[in-house]
Amino acid sequence: MQEKNELLRKLPKVDELLMVRGIQLVEQEYGHTTVLLAARNTVDELRAEILAGGRERIPSDTELAVQIAQEAQRMSSPTFRKVINATGVVLHTNLGRARLSEKAARAAYDVARGYSNLEYDIGRGQRGSRHSLVSSLLCELTGAEDAMVVNNNAAAVLLMLAAMAAGREVVVSRGELVEIGGSFRVPDIMTLSGAVLREVGTTNRTHLADYQRVIGEQTGALLKVHTSNFRVVGFTQEIELAAMVELGKSVGLPVLYDLGGGLLRPVEGVSIPGEPCVTESLKTGVDVVCFSGDKLLGGPQAGIVLGRREYIERLKKHPLARALRVDKMTLAALETTLLSYRDEDVALRQVPTLQMLAAPQDELMDKAKRLAALLDFAGGVSVVEEEGQVGGGTAPGHIIPAAAVAIAASVMEPERLETQLRLWEMPIVARISRDTLLLDVRTIDEDDFGTIAACLRQVLDKEPQA
Ligand SMILES: *Cc1c(COP(=O)(O)O)cnc(C)c1O
Secondary structure (H helix, E strand, O other): OHHHHHHHHHOOOHHHHOOOOOHHHHHHHHOHHHHHHHHHHHHHHHHHHHHOOOOOOOOOHHHHHHHHHHHHHHHHOOOOOOOEEOOOOOEOHHHOOOOOOHHHHHHHHHHHHOOOOOOEEOOOOEEOOOOHHHHHHHHHHHOOOEEEEEOOHHHHHHHHHHHHHOOOEEEEEHHHOOEEOOOEEHHHHHHHHOOEEEEEOOOOEOOHHHHHHHOOOOEEEEEEEOOOOOOOOOOOEOOOHHHHHHHHHHHOOOEEEEEEOOEOOOOOOOOOOOOOEHHHHHHOOOOEEEEEOOOOOOOOOOEEEEEOHHHHHHHHHOOHHHHOEOOHHHHHHHHHHHHOOOOHHHHHHHOHHHHHHHOOHHHHHHHHHHHHHHOHHHOOEEEEEEEEEOEOOOOOOOEEEEEEEEEOOOOOOHHHHHHHHHOOOOOEEOEEEOOEEEEEHHHOOHHHHHHHHHHHHHHHHHOOOO
């Protein structure tokens, strides 16, 4: 106790620390306020260590200056940063969903760093519209008459309902009243849009006659929602889009379709059972469809709306359009992502989401072997065949073969290793299965293998030898 009090008395004052030689240089780099806060944190931490009995002496001024510099650097780094996704889940909602292609990321960077023709018609030298930037490309790729891009697909659904059916009823099957993520629920979005929900059928079965029965003067539109994050199995019946479109035509009502994930076009090796495809859906003659930019499309967060010109015009003119509009970096990344889609083979080569989903099992096993070889120093490292998933909210229950590097419990207790990897300066998010830590290589960039090896080496070096 005596010693602790002695040490606490000797604890340096923050003011004094700011006079230590070398601190001026740290201030030049990070600024006075940051260094002041860093010095306070350093002293606080030292005090806590003394009280916990973990200190026998006060570090020298030089040592403290180094600690302050490290703390200032930590405080000046963004908390929002890159992580390594070793879960194998390609569209991981918590880890930022789709990864952009190199070209798409660069396009966003370029317009972010400079001025751009966001709302400027270069040919005419006058004001232009941001809506026109990607709409003709979207139409070319999908065969739609017109297109519009908003902030995300939730915004697209909201705008679509508000512009097409505010004050009128929208008929939806009970089995399609989904909740996606924390707060996107179809009934709530409907209320917010000013449209009136008219549920038909039951959770597991809805027939065309159910729709027909409720259509009347008050009806504004028919809506189909892709149940992208759950699956009802067994005795079910959902009305095919084509049948709904036919019904809509016969009664003169627009048919709207929220596709959710939306694979833009068929791509060899990326067929996911039950996942709708944008071009195929449009072929049915559906009036308006919407889908996410950062699910199967593999682009930035965005909501893409395609459909008949008169309806898309109505959406563009709606007051909500301004509130939901998309940023220039998004448009740049989206256009460049879409440019990869003219040819299937180019899309597969350039769009990381497609590439990762299409990766064949033998290629993944080879990739896992290369990572395992780099981690071999740890002992207890092996390659295992696993089962993976496309995403949290995309293609539920669809299992794809996967390959992972397994680090046995004998190397380090799995929960502890999982934590250490996650808290690393470049966080590595892994999963544990059957008391083994798994690094699923489908979602790991080969360029990050070295980082993973360096991390594991340091984690094991720090570990007290058993
Ligand atoms: C994911 C999804 C949404 C929400 O899309 P965001 O781009 O996340 O806003 C809406 N509807 C369906 C059916 C979805 O799958």
